[in-house]
Amino acid sequence: MNYENYEADEFLLDSQFVDWxxxxxxxxxxxxxxxxxxxxxxxxxxxxxxxxxxATLPLIAPTGEQIRQMWQTVEQxxxxxxxEPIIKPLWSARTWLYWAAASVILLVIGTVWYxxxxxxxxxxxxxxxxxxxxxxxxxxxxxxKLVRLPDGSTVRLETNSRLSYPASFTxxxxxxxxxxxxxxxxxxxxxxxxxxxxxxxxITKVLGTSFTIDAPEGNQRIxxxxxxxxxxxxxxxxxxxxxxxxxxxxxxLVVTANQHITFSRETKQLAKSLVDQPALLPTVPPTTSFxxxxxxxxxxxxxxxxxxxxxxxxxxxxxxxxxxxxxxTNESLFDKxxxxxxxxxxxxxxxxxxxxxxxxGCSTP
Amino acid sequence: xxxxxxxxxxxDCQLWNDFRAGDRVAFAQLYERYVTVLYNYGFHMVxxxxxxxxxxQELFIDxxxxxxxxxxxxSVKFYLYRAMRRRIRVSIDAQQHMVPVNDMFATAxxxxxxxxxxxxxxxxxxxxxxxxxxxxxxxxxxRQYEVIRLRFFDNFSWDEIAAIxxxxxxxxxxxxxxxxxxxxxxxxxxxxxxxxxxxx
Numbered sequence: 001m002n003y004e005n006y007e008a009d010e011f012l013l014d015s016q017f018v019d020w021x022x023x024x025x026x027x028x029x030x031x032x033x034x035x036x037x038x039x040x041x042x043x044x045x046x047x048x049x050x051x052x053x054x055a056t057l058p059l060i061a062p063t064g065e066q067i068r069q070m071w072q073t074v075e076q077x078x079x080x081x082x083x084e085p086i087i088k089p090l091w092s093a094r095t096w097l098y099w100a101a102a103s104v105i106l107l108v109i110g111t112v113w114y115x116x117x118x119x120x121x122x123x124x125x126x127x128x129x130x131x132x133x134x135x136x137x138x139x140x141x142x143x144x145k146l147v148r149l150p151d152g153s154t155v156r157l158e159t160n161s162r163l164s165y166p167a168s169f170t171x172x173x174x175x176x177x178x179x180x181x182x183x184x185x186x187x188x189x190x191x192x193x194x195x196x197x198x199x200x201x202x203i204t205k206v207l208g209t210s211f212t213i214d215a216p217e218g219n220q221r222i223x224x225x226x227x228x229x230x231x232x233x234x235x236x237x238x239x240x241x242x243x244x245x246x247x248x249x250x251x252x253l254v255v256t257a258n259q260h261i262t263f264s265r266e267t268k269q270l271a272k273s274l275v276d277q278p279a280l281l282p283t284v285p286p287t288t289s290f291x292x293x294x295x296x297x298x299x300x301x302x303x304x305x306x307x308x309x310x311x312x313x314x315x316x317x318x319x320x321x322x323x324x325x326x327x328x329t330n331e332s333l334f335d336k337x338x339x340x341x342x343x344x345x346x347x348x349x350x351x352x353x354x355x356x357x358x359x360x361g362c363s364t365p
Numbered sequence: 366x367x368x369x370x371x372x373x374x375x376x377d378c379q380l381w382n383d384f385r386a387g388d389r390v391a392f393a394q395l396y397e398r399y400v401t402v403l404y405n406y407g408f409h410m411v412x413x414x415x416x417x418x419x420x421x422q423e424l425f426i427d428x429x430x431x432x433x434x435x436x437x438x439x440s441v442k443f444y445l446y447r448a449m450r451r452r453i454r455v456s457i458d459a460q461q462h463m464v465p466v467n468d469m470f471a472t473a474x475x476x477x478x479x480x481x482x483x484x485x486x487x488x489x490x491x492x493x494x495x496x497x498x499x500x501x502x503x504x505x506x507x508r509q510y511e512v513i514r515l516r517f518f519d520n521f522s523w524d525e526i527a528a529i530x531x532x533x534x535x536x537x538x539x540x541x542x543x544x545x546x547x548x549x550x551x552x553x554x555x556x557x558x559x560x561x562x563x564x565x
Contacts, residue, residue, distance in 0.1 A: 007545075008545050009541050009542045009544075009545040012516075012541055012545065013523070013538055013541055015522075015523075018516070018517070022517075022520075049494075049495065049498060050498065050513070050517070050545075050548065051517045052495060053495045053498035053499055053502060054502060054513050054514060054516075054517035054518050055517050055518055056495065056499075057499060057502065057514070057518055058499075059401065059402075059405050060404065060405045060408045060409070061401045061404065061405060062400065062401065062404040062414075062418075066404075066414070066418060067397075067400055067401075069418075070400065070418050070421055070422050070425075071393070071396060071400075073422045073426075074396070074422050074425045074426055074429070077422075077426045078426060078429045078430070230459070254415070254419055256456060256459040257459045258459075281458065281459065283458075298531065302531065305451075305454075305455055305458070306454075306455075306458050309455060309456075309458050309459030310455070311451070311452065311455045313427075313431075316528070316531070317528075351430070352430075354427070356431075
């Protein structure tokens, strides 16, 4: 080691040196070195100070409440996952009593639940309950209709759809509109005045972004597709509904670009997935080339993730030796992934909002 | 060196294997062990607590869902950091309006002292003051700051850092070199400002 000629960055890159600063390992060696080369002391001091300063930087820690809430969300989500069935004999000498008791309890709970269940929420109910006077646009034509809202937001209202909104948002804390049917929203950004769309039981809250809501009257499903930015979705049955409606934050089930939410009116459950045709993010120029020449597969996947804002899960180590040459500029995202997978002898599946790649890897030539 | 560090490692592997086998308690312990450092790491990439919370939640939800497909790992911490970084990057790209913490400093471009002069000032200083370095470090460009933090704060090795940041080791080394050059410049300015404050 030519430590006597080292610069500060070379010391920082040297593991022995870092170990000495952090743990005092081989202290005698380094003391001796400094003694023999006093001219190196300022450089050593610089490198040492940078290590010590970085090691003692303040930790930005979540609060206990944040830690608890995040864990709660994780637990709730994984609870919904069906676990492996436990196979046990259904009837044994003494279990019949438990079964009898259980069915009585279930019957009671079921009756209470049924009578206390809110009936489904509809557009007309919401509109009549609104505290402010609303005006309504109805599209009975055969082509979509462009509606300009008082805040500069635009709505492309599809056929057989209706939209209600106040004549002015200025005196209001929130921009609240009501939809029946399907519409594409391009919302003007205003963080101080959140924008909420009420579509039957589903509430979509945004600060400024673009997305499509499909909530046909009488249909069992309501869907939200996000084109840009992020929106929060929650239901009329949400226990924290008032808080979620009023606070300045976007909270609830958060949906980002190219993601899709389905609300089942029957089960009152929300599910998140990818849109059918993920589009390039608006920040990506449409002319961006997806031509790859002997490019490692992880680099290709990375480029796709960036361009579409969609997460692709793969084993980077396994695929690091796989190189591909392909021109994928005109294909849709799923076609791009399919073609790359063909080249890798791999398969992909979409799980929730992520694309999971299963590959065998490539051996080094 | 320290045996307790070694123990955490053994424990980590044990926890990881138990969790992969479907043990919820082990899973909860992994969460408790890593939630704070992951939050810290994420928050340095993007100053949006909602987004960082989302990323952590999704990371752990996915871990559980995909547990049967996960392989044994020698470093759980490394695995989690790499996953966290990918997730944060994707959400940053998905919503361009967020400004990563360091970009705010980077765009507020200060006039820089000529490097040679700054170097001279540094050489003059026998001991760098930790407190002032604490102020200067976050002003490094994001990736330079990240490399320095991953190495000296989170104690990852250079090859682990290269894998976490998805770049080769030489590029990581180049980032360190540039960080040192930048620190000298930044430190020079701060020193000048302090001097000016005293004199006026």
